[in-house]
Amino acid sequence: MKDIRSPMIVVTLGPTSMDETVLRKLSQRKISFVRINLSHTPIESLESTVSFIRSHCSIPLMLDTEGSQVRTGVLTEPKSVTENQEVVLSTQEFVESGGVPLRPNNVLGVLTEGDLVSLDFDSVLLRVDSVSGKDGEKKVRSTVLSGGTIQSNKAVTVFDQNFQMPSLSHKDVKALEIAQEIGIKNFCLSFVDSPEDVREFRKYHPDAFVLSKIETSMAIENLEEIIEISDGVLIDRGDLSRQVPLERIPFAQKYVINKANQASKPVLVATNFLDTMMESRSASRAETNDIVNTLLDGATGLVLAAETAIGQYPVETVSFLVGMCDEVVRFKRSGENSDLAKGDVLPKAYDTNYITSPALGCGLIAPHGGFLVDQRWKGDIPEGLPSLELSANEAMDVEQIALGGYSPLRGFMGKGDLDSVLRTYKLENGHTWPLPILLRRSGQNVPTGRVVLTFDHKPFGVMEIEDTYDTDWQMAGELLFGTRSSDHPGLRTFLGSGETALSGPVWLTDRIAREGKRYELKAAETRQVFAARGWSRIVGFHTRNAPHRAHEHVMTRAIELTGSDGVLIHPAVGTKKSGDFSSAAIIEGYRGLLKVSEITSKALFSTFSTYSRYAGPREALFTALCRQNYGCTHFIVGRDHTGVGNFYSANGARELFEKNPQVEIQPVFFEEVKYSKSKKSYGYDVVDGDALEISGTEVREIVHNGERPPEWYMRPEVADPILLLGEKAFVGDG
Structure with missing residues (x-):
């Protein structure tokens, strides 16, 4: 199989x-190197700059030499x-x-009458009239032949002068010399004209990894020799366009x-990939085409320069580029047997379904299984199909399957997947999956073939029933919940769901x-919103x-600990047990919170239509x-995440995640949070005499009695709208 690697990404600091x-x-982004540009870094501050970074x-750091080049000097103002x-x-x-x-001073001695001089990528073009002194x-x-603005330290080109x-x-x-002392080993070598320039560099740093920058016409003429002696090359399209x-x-x-590519050497490309994102969180269509086509041409890496050095959105820009690179890798891997060079632009594995499928969001983690x-x-639904009425929970499962929430599942599980999930926490195809997603019925008249799915006797979906099967549901329940006890609410529901799947x-x-x-x-x-906000690291918070x-x-600590851009507050609003907060109470509570909380700007609130299985560690992994x-x-x-009673150990979820290190989403574990009376703050290591415990059960009891919890317990902006709901704030016995 062809080795298709993620492109290198070099980010310039400024x-x-x-x-x-x-x-x-x-x-925390997929970056290969951060780059220091010596053209804009005083030598006196190099060591302190490296130390700060x-x-x-x-x-890893990469140092970009300034090279001997003609530049404007220091102007008092543009x-x-x-x-x-x-x-x-x-x-x-x-x-x-x-x-x-x-500068340097000797350039003035080279100029002669009639020479054309360009300042800063043709922004100003001059004709030499006379030289004196x-x-x-x-x-x-x-x-001035072409006007514009002249600024300090900008590149100068003298045409037809060698x-x-x-x-x-x-x-x-x-x-x-400083780089040797402080351990910098990666370099970009500017204005390389010949292999002799690379040899000269290696006299000072023989063990360095060096990318020779191709940014002169002489470098183009000596390209093969430069590639041979270098560890790789970097095409600087900006400086190259001056010649x-x-x-x-x-x-x-x-x-x-x-x-x-012929020499099997890395080749990176720089300049103007995402200039739009210097002032905007979105890239242009031309820029996205440039990135994709550069990588499809065979570039093994891309360099961000001004975009991250002086642009307003350096992190968002990097996240977008990472996402674009990931998309190109997915595209290439889908068509490993295609030959793009021969015109096979669209690999066989890709078709209109791919192009019109939901976007994964640039810079965002791939869905579980690699696709949404x-x-x-x-x-239209064919007429005459039999119908199958579903419960509220079953209907929610259908929605989550069909809309990608349960990716990579495409339907209700067959017996092979059920057995594999219960015994190995994996689907038959090898993807991690801890919970059975089943549709079960009792009786003899179990439908087969294509059926219309209904809820409350209204059509909402279609199912192709490929198989029906029975199994030892008692044994399956024990494997799933780790108990045979009839006191376990999840097991009771599971065993009463029907004998045929x-x-x-x-x-x-x-x-x-x-x-x-x-x-x-x-x-x-949610992926669309994250991409619009420029987020790429997001913490998920599940609650009922x-x-x-x-x-x-x-939530605040999780954002800090993970360096995340924000949090997805994602409460489950499906069927709950009697006495739980109702969906209306949860929604009103979070609406109140997000009007006053410090996390509001870093939060996205969305309900999650699913229900509690009370499956403890398995459900913790599933919800992740x-x-x-x-x-x-x-x-x-959290401790005893999605557990019930004393059926699961407090660290069961942590242990299950540790047994499944291949899972991409990273868990953030928290112990029980307590309130410190003396410090008026929250934490985990509060001493017993100073600690007040915070219990969700106690909160429900206080609110159920029509009282407002203390402010250290729950914000009044949260409690008051819930209290206004009265009995509707809680799930009833029916």
């Missing part, structure tokens, strides 16, 4: 990304010029008012990529109306209770996998 929080978040970021205006060029030492300094004090008078400059500046040499016509840059890129199931029925795929024709439906987002929709203070503490489908990277697991 003013907006040299921040503790940003660096920590970048550490390393103290907050674990990603200078705007118009056509036919005179501009005087000089050295920094002898710059006159209104003049423009160039002796060496070191030369002044060049020029005329003057040799050393490959390393004095600053570079000093930086390489190669802009309209030919796409062809130059393809040429360099092809040569590097979408089984909405297309077209029906298996096969399901499709959804209509959503089912239920209380609070407007708050329910599908898996594809109204929010109290311990919940707030746990479901949240992965909704786009979460992390999942909060």
Whole structure:
């Protein structure tokens, strides 16, 4: 099988990304290197800059040499010029008012009358009119042919002049000495013209990993020799476009990529991939096409430069690029037998269903199993099909299966999957799955074939019943719940569900109306919201209770501990046992919370249409996998998560996650949260004499008695709207 790897991503650091929080978040993204650009880093601050980065970021550093190049000097302020205006060029030492300094000083001695000089990627174009003065004090008078703004430290190109400059500046040499001392081993070598430039670099750092930057016409001419002596190459499309016509840059890129691929060397591409995201959380369509086509051409990595150095949204930009790279990898892996070079643009495994399927969200974790199931029925339902009435819980299962919440399931389980899940916590195809998702019936008249699914006698779906089977349900129940006790509510329900199971795929024709439906987002929709917000690390919070203070503490701490962008508050609103908070109470409680809580800006609230099985550790893992489908990277697991009574050990969920390390979503474990009377804060290590316990059961009892819990227990903004519901705040006996 062809080895299809994720592309390398190099992120350039600068003013907006040299921040503790940003660096920590970048550490948690799939980044290969963070890059320090010596052209914009004073040599005096290099060591302190590296120390700061390393103290907050674990990603390997890459140092980009500035190279010996012509640049503008230091201007007191940007200078705007118009056509036919005179501009005087000089050295920094002898710059006159209104003049423009160039460095190094000897460049002025090379200029002659009639030369064309470009400043900063053709933003200003000058014609040399005269050169006067002796060496070191030369002044060049020029005329503006194309106006614009001249700024400090910008690249300068002199057309049709071939003057040799050393490959390393004095600053570079000093930086390489410092790099040796502090252990930097990865470099980008700027303005490489020939293999001799690489050999010169290796004299200072023979063991370094070096990417030679292809950004001059000489580098194109000596490309094969440069590739051979380098560890890889990096195409800098910006600087290259100062010497190669802009309209030919796409062809130059393809040429360099092809040569590097032939030599089996890494080839990265830089410049202008996501400039739109410097001021926006969204990329342009042209940029997404550029990224995809660059990678399909054979580039093994991409570099973000100004986007993350000075852009407003460095983390969101990286997350988007990671997502685009992941999408290209999925595309390639789906068509490993296709030959893109021969025009097989769409691999056989991809068709219109892929193109129109729900987006996974750029930068978001893949759904469990690698794809988001979408089984909405297309077209009319054939007439004359038999119907099968489902319960509320069964109908919710159908919705979750069809809309991707239970991905990779496509229907109710067959006997092989049931046995595998109960004994190995896996489906027959090897995907981790801890809970049976079953449809069972009693009696002799069990339907087969295609049926219309109804709820409350209204059609809402279709099922293809492929098989019916019986099994030892008593044994299955014991394996599932770990007990034979009739006191276990989950086991009682399981054993009373019917002796015959029906298996096969399901499709959804209509959503089912239920209380609070407007708050329910599908898996594809939460992913859409996360992508719109620029989130890529999300904590999932599962609950069947109204929010109290311990919940707030746990969510806040989970965001901090994981470096997440936010939390998906995702309470289950399906069938509950008598005395539980009703769905209305949970919804009203969270509505109140999100009007006043500090986590509001980092929270997305959506109800989760499922029900408690009371399956303890198995259900903890199940609810985590479901949240992965909704786009979460992390999942909060409390003590005795989804347990009941004393049937499960407090650490059972932790132990099950540890036995299944292949699960992608990461659990965040929490012990019991207590309130410190003296500190007026929440935590786990509160001493007994100072601790007040927070119990969901006690909260329900207080509210059920018509009282408002103490403010340290539950916010009044949460309690008051629940109290207004009266008896509707709780599930009744019926």
